[in-house]
Amino acid sequence: MVATLALSSSLLSNPIKGEFHHRTLYGLSSQWRRNQIGNAFSNRKSYHKRIPYGAVASLLGRKPKSVKREIVVPEPDYRLPIAVLGIAGGFAYADNLLAAAPIGLLGLLLLFQTTRVRFVFDDDALEVKVGDQLEESGENVFVGGKNRWKYSTFVNWELWWPQFPILVYFKETQTKPEGQIHFFPVIFNGKQLYDVMVERAGPSKTSSPK
Template sequence: MESLILSATRFIPAQNREMSGVVRSFQSSFYGKEIGNKLFVSKDVDTQRRSRATITSLFGRKVKKATVVPTVVPDPDYRIPVVLLGLAGGLGYTDNLLAAAPVGLLGLLLLFQTTRVRFVFDNEALEVKVGKELDESGENVFVGGKNRWKYSTFVNWELWWPNFPVLVYFKETQTKPEGQVHFFPVIFNGKQLYDIMVERAGPSQTSGPK
């Protein structure tokens, strides 16, 4: 449409200034169309080009979005306490009460802890919390300090044993500069625990649980 209008102006007699003015007015209206949601009315083609370039620069710029790191809480896993309670029952059935008592107590303790203790992996640290509301667990009874450790302070970690994870071990330098070792029974989903540890704390020497 624009090319047709421009071609038509070449055949208009120079003396017909009134008709030429109408055509130029129509051309001006055409160039004043809405571009990029902005209305530009200009008599100068160079000005229009600069305006279009400004719009391209404004709307063509890529804006980086902040990466959202979700908080992950592995599901509880009751296999270890169930196995311990079953073993205690078997020992009691064979009248081996001396061994059945501590194994049974440990099974009951882990069963209780499985219902309330959670590993919470947020964007910067692993924290041990308790209860459905994920309340703070207070200070560590063995080494002191809050039960929260930044991933950046992890020196090493392992999951024993991958096929039937029983213990998770990690060493961090947040509690003390020379490093502090922690052991926790795996009362959580072992596969979920392994995957999130690899993602947040880096790879381990152990293979993933099946």
């Protein structure tokens, strides 16, 4: 109490010193307010940096950019051509050359195609390419058009038979509106083929590996 009265008396007896003290206190108060505003602004900026783009886009009513799916190329599988050649060999061993010849040629064709034909599954379409460099396969020799079909045009697809896949079938509306059917021998890894078909084109209606 005595100290407070002494300070007040000192300020009253020396107005210049009192005015200087008042300005000093005011300056410190102003500096404190500026620091508080600056800290709040800094925290606000750092807060926005920590928010993921998807969350900001969601708050603003925008859709976040979709991430493209990786390209999948099922590995070649030689079981089918070897099995066909084995059947041809059986007929030849039984002296049934009439059956052995065409089956043997089919087996050789499948063996050759296994070394070069690739199914390429990109983000939005299935495309048939050739060679390890994945070169263009040209137009489809049976129905015309490019050997590339968007998953969104697939009506249905099947894999026969899951335990030892021989044929893959799919129907699409890209080639013609009423639907175009395609059959391909399964000269690829059947499990990889099935998994990527389910992921990109949706579940098959009747086929599924056990």
